[in-house]
Amino acid sequence: EAGVVQSPRYKIIEKKQPVAFWCNPISGHNTLYWYRQNLGQGPELLIRYENEEAVDDSQLPKDRFSAERLKGVDSTLKIQPAELGDSAVYLCASSLEAGAYSSGANVLTFGAGSRLTVL
Amino acid sequence: SQQGEEDPQALSIQEGENATMNCSYKTSINNLQWYRQNSGRGLVHLILIRSNEREKHSGRLRVTLDTSKKSSSLLITASRAADTASYFCATDKITDKLIFGTGTRLQVFP
Numbered sequence: 001e002a003g004v005v006q007s008p009r010y011k012i013i014e015k016k017q018p019v020a021f022w023c024n025p026i027s028g029h030n031t032l033y034w035y036r037q038n039l040g041q042g043p044e045l046l047i048r049y050e051n052e053e054a055v056d057d058s059q060l061p062k063d064r065f066s067a068e069r070l071k072g073v074d075s076t077l078k079i080q081p082a083e084l085g086d087s088a089v090y091l092c093a094s095s096l097e098a099g100a101y102s103s104g105a106n107v108l109t110f111g112a113g114s115r116l117t118v119l
Numbered sequence: 120s121q122q123g124e125e126d127p128q129a130l131s132i133q134e135g136e137n138a139t140m141n142c143s144y145k146t147s148i149n150n151l152q153w154y155r156q157n158s159g160r161g162l163v164h165l166i167l168i169r170s171n172e173r174e175k176h177s178g179r180l181r182v183t184l185d186t187s188k189k190s191s192s193l194l195i196t197a198s199r200a201a202d203t204a205s206y207f208c209a210t211d212k213i214t215d216k217l218i219f220g221t222g223t224r225l226q227v228f229p
Contacts, residue, residue: 004161033217035219041221042123042207042209042219042220042221042222043162043207043219044219045216045217045218048216056216091161093161106211106216106217107152107164107167108154108162108164108217109164110154110161110162110163111161112160112161113159113160115159
Protein backbone atom coordinates (compact mmCIF):
# COMPACT_ATOMS: atom_id res chain seq x y z
CA GLU A 1 0.00 0.00 0.00
CA ALA A 2 1.34 3.40 -0.96
CA GLY A 3 1.89 5.83 1.87
CA VAL A 4 1.16 9.54 1.86
CA VAL A 5 2.63 10.96 -1.32
CA GLN A 6 3.86 14.53 -1.55
CA SER A 7 5.35 16.56 -4.36
CA PRO A 8 7.60 18.25 -5.06
CA ARG A 9 10.20 17.02 -2.57
CA TYR A 10 12.27 20.15 -2.97
CA LYS A 11 11.45 23.61 -4.26
CA ILE A 12 13.65 26.69 -4.47
CA ILE A 13 12.01 29.97 -5.40
CA GLU A 14 12.67 33.67 -5.11
CA LYS A 15 10.62 35.72 -2.71
CA LYS A 16 7.31 37.04 -4.01
CA GLN A 17 6.96 34.02 -6.30
CA PRO A 18 4.06 31.59 -5.88
CA VAL A 19 4.50 27.93 -4.94
CA ALA A 20 2.17 24.99 -4.60
CA PHE A 21 2.49 21.64 -2.86
CA TRP A 22 0.43 18.56 -3.57
CA CYS A 23 -0.55 15.70 -1.30
CA ASN A 24 -2.21 12.35 -1.93
CA PRO A 25 -3.27 10.73 1.36
CA ILE A 26 -3.67 7.08 2.19
CA SER A 27 -6.75 5.60 0.59
CA GLY A 28 -9.65 5.60 3.03
CA HIS A 29 -8.18 8.25 5.30
CA ASN A 30 -10.80 10.96 5.65
CA THR A 31 -8.70 13.38 7.67
CA LEU A 32 -5.86 15.29 6.05
CA TYR A 33 -3.41 17.65 7.69
CA TRP A 34 -0.87 20.18 6.51
CA TYR A 35 1.94 20.92 8.95
CA ARG A 36 4.88 23.29 8.67
CA GLN A 37 8.17 22.32 10.25
CA ASN A 38 10.89 24.88 10.75
CA LEU A 39 14.46 23.76 11.15
CA GLY A 40 15.06 22.16 14.53
CA GLN A 41 11.42 22.43 15.55
CA GLY A 42 8.40 20.17 15.75
CA PRO A 43 5.65 20.28 13.15
CA GLU A 44 2.99 22.98 13.59
CA LEU A 45 -0.50 22.50 12.22
CA LEU A 46 -1.58 24.78 9.41
CA ILE A 47 -4.89 23.23 8.43
CA ARG A 48 -6.92 20.07 9.02
CA TYR A 49 -9.58 18.66 6.71
CA GLU A 50 -12.36 16.23 7.48
CA ASN A 51 -13.19 14.99 3.98
CA GLU A 52 -13.42 18.19 1.92
CA GLU A 53 -14.23 20.48 4.85
CA ALA A 54 -11.53 22.55 6.55
CA VAL A 55 -12.34 22.05 10.25
CA ASP A 56 -9.29 23.82 11.71
CA ASP A 57 -7.44 26.51 9.79
CA SER A 58 -6.78 28.85 12.68
CA GLN A 59 -3.00 28.65 12.17
CA LEU A 60 -3.08 29.20 8.41
CA PRO A 61 -1.80 32.68 7.41
CA LYS A 62 -4.75 33.43 5.19
CA ASP A 63 -3.30 36.53 3.59
CA ARG A 64 -0.85 34.44 1.57
CA PHE A 65 -1.65 30.78 2.19
CA SER A 66 -4.54 28.85 0.74
CA ALA A 67 -5.45 25.21 0.66
CA GLU A 68 -8.05 23.05 -0.96
CA ARG A 69 -9.13 19.45 -0.87
CA LEU A 70 -11.42 18.86 -3.77
CA LYS A 71 -13.50 15.68 -3.67
CA GLY A 72 -12.10 14.93 -0.24
CA VAL A 73 -9.00 13.13 -1.49
CA ASP A 74 -5.95 15.00 -2.82
CA SER A 75 -5.01 18.36 -1.40
CA THR A 76 -3.02 21.36 -2.54
CA LEU A 77 -1.35 23.98 -0.35
CA LYS A 78 -0.44 27.25 -2.03
CA ILE A 79 1.66 30.21 -0.96
CA GLN A 80 1.38 33.44 -2.89
CA PRO A 81 3.51 35.44 -2.63
CA ALA A 82 6.23 33.57 -0.77
CA GLU A 83 8.35 35.36 1.84
CA LEU A 84 11.80 34.52 3.18
CA GLY A 85 10.26 33.31 6.43
CA ASP A 86 8.23 30.68 4.61
CA SER A 87 11.34 28.54 4.14
CA ALA A 88 10.47 25.29 5.90
CA VAL A 89 9.39 21.72 5.32
CA TYR A 90 5.69 21.35 4.54
CA LEU A 91 4.39 18.02 5.77
CA CYS A 92 1.16 16.38 4.77
CA ALA A 93 -0.38 13.69 6.94
CA SER A 94 -3.57 11.68 6.94
CA SER A 95 -5.53 9.59 9.41
CA LEU A 96 -8.76 7.73 9.77
CA GLU A 97 -11.61 9.93 10.88
CA ALA A 98 -11.46 11.18 14.43
CA GLY A 99 -12.93 8.70 16.82
CA ALA A 100 -12.19 5.71 14.59
CA TYR A 101 -9.55 4.54 17.03
CA SER A 102 -10.80 3.08 20.29
CA SER A 103 -8.83 5.66 22.23
CA GLY A 104 -10.27 8.50 20.18
CA ALA A 105 -6.74 9.36 19.15
CA ASN A 106 -5.70 10.44 15.72
CA VAL A 107 -2.67 8.40 14.65
CA LEU A 108 -1.10 10.19 11.74
CA THR A 109 0.75 8.84 8.73
CA PHE A 110 3.08 11.44 7.29
CA GLY A 111 4.46 11.98 3.84
CA ALA A 112 8.15 12.67 3.28
CA GLY A 113 7.54 16.41 3.10
CA SER A 114 8.23 19.22 0.66
CA ARG A 115 11.26 21.32 1.52
CA LEU A 116 10.82 24.95 0.47
CA THR A 117 13.68 27.40 0.22
CA VAL A 118 12.81 31.02 -0.46
CA LEU A 119 15.72 33.18 -1.65
CA SER B 120 2.22 26.97 19.26
CA GLN B 121 3.89 23.87 20.66
CA GLN B 122 2.32 22.01 23.55
CA GLY B 123 5.24 19.87 24.56
CA GLU B 124 8.89 20.29 25.23
CA GLU B 125 11.31 17.42 24.97
CA ASP B 126 14.35 17.10 27.13
CA PRO B 127 17.18 16.83 26.36
CA GLN B 128 17.26 18.70 23.05
CA ALA B 129 20.09 16.44 21.91
CA LEU B 130 21.45 13.12 23.14
CA SER B 131 24.52 11.17 22.01
CA ILE B 132 25.11 7.58 23.12
CA GLN B 133 26.96 4.43 22.08
CA GLU B 134 25.27 1.43 20.52
CA GLY B 135 23.92 -0.89 23.18
CA GLU B 136 23.23 1.85 25.68
CA ASN B 137 19.75 2.93 26.68
CA ALA B 138 18.34 6.28 25.59
CA THR B 139 15.81 8.17 27.68
CA MET B 140 14.02 11.27 26.54
CA ASN B 141 11.37 13.23 28.34
CA CYS B 142 8.36 15.25 27.30
CA SER B 143 6.52 17.83 29.35
CA TYR B 144 3.23 19.35 28.31
CA LYS B 145 1.05 22.15 29.52
CA THR B 146 -2.64 21.24 29.42
CA SER B 147 -4.68 18.14 30.16
CA ILE B 148 -4.67 15.49 27.48
CA ASN B 149 -6.47 12.34 26.40
CA ASN B 150 -3.61 10.66 24.60
CA LEU B 151 0.11 11.09 24.14
CA GLN B 152 2.01 9.73 21.16
CA TRP B 153 5.66 9.45 20.24
CA TYR B 154 6.90 9.82 16.68
CA ARG B 155 10.33 9.35 15.10
CA GLN B 156 11.72 11.40 12.24
CA ASN B 157 14.76 10.33 10.29
CA SER B 158 16.75 13.11 8.64
CA GLY B 159 14.94 14.49 5.61
CA ARG B 160 11.91 12.29 6.07
CA GLY B 161 8.40 12.48 7.49
CA LEU B 162 7.41 11.43 10.98
CA VAL B 163 6.62 7.82 11.82
CA HIS B 164 4.27 6.85 14.63
CA LEU B 165 5.93 4.74 17.33
CA ILE B 166 3.57 4.31 20.24
CA LEU B 167 0.44 5.75 21.83
CA ILE B 168 -0.41 5.89 25.52
CA ARG B 169 -3.81 6.88 26.84
CA SER B 170 -4.24 9.28 29.73
CA ASN B 171 -5.48 6.45 32.00
CA GLU B 172 -2.39 4.34 31.31
CA ARG B 173 0.89 4.68 33.17
CA GLU B 174 3.26 2.53 31.13
CA LYS B 175 3.33 0.88 27.74
CA HIS B 176 5.83 -1.32 25.91
CA SER B 177 6.48 -1.97 22.25
CA GLY B 178 9.56 -3.99 21.38
CA ARG B 179 12.57 -2.03 22.65
CA LEU B 180 10.41 0.98 23.49
CA ARG B 181 8.96 1.77 26.88
CA VAL B 182 6.76 4.80 27.44
CA THR B 183 5.60 6.14 30.77
CA LEU B 184 3.02 8.80 31.46
CA ASP B 185 2.55 10.83 34.62
CA THR B 186 -0.53 13.01 34.20
CA SER B 187 -0.07 14.60 37.63
CA LYS B 188 3.29 15.96 36.49
CA LYS B 189 2.16 16.43 32.89
CA SER B 190 5.16 14.49 31.65
CA SER B 191 6.08 11.40 29.67
CA SER B 192 9.28 9.55 29.00
CA LEU B 193 10.42 7.37 26.12
CA LEU B 194 13.05 4.74 26.81
CA ILE B 195 14.82 2.97 23.97
CA THR B 196 16.72 -0.05 25.26
CA ALA B 197 19.83 -1.54 23.65
CA SER B 198 20.03 1.27 21.12
CA ARG B 199 21.26 0.74 17.56
CA ALA B 200 22.81 3.09 15.04
CA ALA B 201 19.53 2.88 13.11
CA ASP B 202 17.77 4.54 16.07
CA THR B 203 19.54 7.80 15.16
CA ALA B 204 16.69 10.23 14.53
CA SER B 205 14.65 13.00 16.10
CA TYR B 206 11.90 11.94 18.49
CA PHE B 207 8.76 13.99 19.09
CA CYS B 208 5.98 13.67 21.59
CA ALA B 209 2.49 14.75 20.52
CA THR B 210 -0.61 15.30 22.59
CA ASP B 211 -4.29 15.55 21.82
CA LYS B 212 -7.76 15.69 23.24
CA ILE B 213 -10.52 13.61 21.71
CA THR B 214 -11.15 14.65 18.07
CA ASP B 215 -8.85 17.63 18.58
CA LYS B 216 -5.68 18.42 16.75
CA LEU B 217 -2.40 16.74 17.50
CA ILE B 218 0.20 19.14 18.88
CA PHE B 219 3.87 18.26 18.66
CA GLY B 220 6.74 19.07 20.95
CA THR B 221 10.09 20.48 19.99
CA GLY B 222 11.89 17.14 19.67
CA THR B 223 14.98 15.33 20.94
CA ARG B 224 17.77 14.64 18.45
CA LEU B 225 19.27 11.23 19.22
CA GLN B 226 22.65 10.19 17.84
CA VAL B 227 23.71 6.59 18.34
CA PHE B 228 27.35 5.89 17.55
CA PRO B 229 28.37 2.41 16.37
